Amino acid sequence: MRNNHNWTPSQLLREALKAKGGSVSRFAFDLGISITQASRILNGWITPRSPQLREKISYYLGLPPELAFPSNTAAPEATRADERQAA
Numbered sequence: 001m002r003n004n005h006n007w008t009p010s011q012l013l014r015e016a017l018k019a020k021g022g023s024v025s026r027f028a029f030d031l032g033i034s035i036t037q038a039s040r041i042l043n044g045w046i047t048p049r050s051p052q053l054r055e056k057i058s059y060y061l062g063l064p065p066e067l068a069f070p071s072n073t074a075a076p077e078a079t080r081a082d083e084r085q086a087a
Helices: 009-020 024-031 035-042 051-061 070-086
Strands: none
Touching: 009 035, 009 051, 024 035, 024 051
16 A cells, blocks of 8 residues: 555545455455445445444454544544543
């Protein structure tokens, strides 16, 4: 995988799948999701609601969850920090 720190999460997911030599259909089959859902996730149109599915995708692609899905993993910590500041 090329080293580019300015990638969006969807670009990162796509590039990781490409580096693994996988296809969208194989990705979907291995994770037990539809090809449509897999494509939408990889294109950044949707983010899986399920933390378990986000974790499975991250593991499958060899990426840390906070890098693959930053908006879903960073938010709780930011919220806790905001609560501590307000107190």
